[in-house]
Amino acid sequence: MIKKLTLGGLFIMSFTIISAQQLARVQEKGLVGFIKKDGTFQIEPKYKNAQDQSEGKIAIYEGGKWGFIDKNEHAIIPPQYENAKSFNQGMAMVKSMNGWLYIDSLGQEVPAISSKRVYEFNDGVAFFRDASNLVGLINSKQEVILSPTYDVIRPFKDGYARVAKNKRWGVIDKLGKEVVAPNYDDIGDFNAGLVWAKRQHNWYLVSSQKEIAIPAISKIERIENPDFIIVQQGNKVGFMTAEGKWVISPSYDDARDFQQGLAPVKKNGKWGFIDTTGKMLIPATYQDALSFSPEGLAAVKNGKWGFIDKDAKVIIPFQYEITAALTFKKQEKGFIDGLARVKLNGKWGFIDTKGNLLGNKWFDNAELFQN
Template identity: 80%
Template sequence: MIKRLAFGGLFILSCTFASAQQLARVQEKGLVGFINKDGSFQITPQFKNAQDQSEGKIAVYDGSRWGFVDKDANYIIQPQYVNAKSFSQGMAMVKSASGWLYIDSLGQELKSISSKRVYEFNDGVAFYRDATNLVGLINNKQEVVLPPTYDVIRPFKDGYAKVAKNKKWGVIDNQGKEVVAPNYDDIGDFNVGLVWAKKQNNWFLVSGQKEIALPGISKIENIENPDFVLVQQGNKIGFMASDGKWVIPATYDDARNFQEGLAPVKLNGKWGYIDTTGKMVIPTAYQDALSFSPEGLAAVKDSKWGFIDKNAKVIIPFQYEITAALTFKKQEKGFIDGLARVKLNGKWGFIDTKGNLLGNKWFDNAELFQN
């Protein structure tokens, strides 16, 4: 029997959790398990379904009900739910016969402030709606961070979220503070103190209350580097600084963000790489190309995907697929913390920077490593 509790001291204690080792969810013969970063099984495939590990707990489905296990597959909360989401901020959303609700790490039910429905926690907050049908924010103690104010709040990314009021878009932080007033017809993801926004057919770079109009611009990509913002002028792409001045003219058919001092660019149907001065340092020779990772490798395509270094030397042969299927939750491609998820002959696995297969194992499906 699940007990109903108000949010309070017991819940605060349940929020104290140790950092967990990284595990990757994999599927083999229709069953889900988890591997360590050495490629060994931490949990052998045994569940019909599972969520990614989060806060040292894993939501698992035994074919009948969802429950939660630890990293050794011992049940922390017995299977009893119709559905379950991963833990966040010391709580998880679970679905019982009566609907969705919150539980703490002991499986105790937590009464929700929301009069409509409960939402997953993200960046320390969750949405809630009251009778007005507007949306606001609560923290994991059910304290109101932001009263219901907006018609829409999109999921938070790195502490910021898009919001809409009266069909106009702006940005708030996870304390409910309005970072960019909702004055725009469309808006991007706020990052590095900057965001793109659009009014009618006019594009802007916006930082707080300051906006820079960009006449003649037809598109701006989400911003990763304020010194090199991907901007489209007509049907060509180049890079602008946050002050709206061109740093690399719009001469490319396509381009991706700078990472590790280089950016992939496309000309005449082929991809290569330029440096921050606009000099072509790796000739356009590839069908596709992604940004360089901190490991100094980039995924490039020549019928299949392989990996090159900054001297264009092929380090890992062209033999893989790297585009994740719709079953994957995490779509990041290329090397992440020394490993890249790749597909070969219909199976998924992880390779290191020398092309060695992690654990010498391939799987029917494999998610990225998570804490």
């Protein structure tokens, strides 16, 4: 049962929003709850469904309707909606009997700008579409920050979004400013001031100031580190700088990004790790390998998944089925803030860097920790 928010609880709600504790959504026996980083339950599994915590609020499904609570289960907005999305910049999309609409953090309906449909807020902005089917941007105050201009705007990532106009792709920022003009047949995600782009069969590295043609290649991967961009030439991959110069020649079957000075590479069907000079420091003996985390551990597969350190010492035994986590964060796998989400015998849980199971407990499902 949801606890009602008293006047005294208003202070609690405000403090929660300011300093929201990280919680992970877990599922047990078909019911959803939330755990803290010490492995104990903040909210026992009791809801048929719930969204991840966002801005100190949790959308929960109770009694056939959706509403919002805080981490102490105080009712912020009582269950009354057919559906609900998470809060972003103080706004949430909810579905009433009359369709989708916006509400603020107090549950008050926010009159929406005229649009062919209502879009969820992402990175503090939302799309709106006019009668001619062009897309623009609004902020949380329903102010137009970009009039309908593009045929397509993809979701924002780290403040930038891919856009298309007349089937040509470019990049804009959250203010609607064109960072890269829509002059390309395809384009990647803008990161570290750079993006890959393609026109016909030609590939380019593009910043807001210049375009560098990269001849005789077949693919440019996503750009995480502008000093070591993964580029494919023929059926081999290597690493290139933002200036289009090879720093490690294309001699690998596959590769992943450099982290902690090492990058996983695949050669002759096996994975190992090279340093920034291209020297193989950890021999290619694994079935799969992921980049090192800030904790100094990398997930590698040898039948099952385990974790090694930079000296190739096995720190956490090979016993897990998967280390992936579904998220929009850049780092999707392995350790995140000292914990890794893992699967064992069909159950999900979190382990620390010593392999200890958080709370000594497995769940039917578990998502990443969120503020």
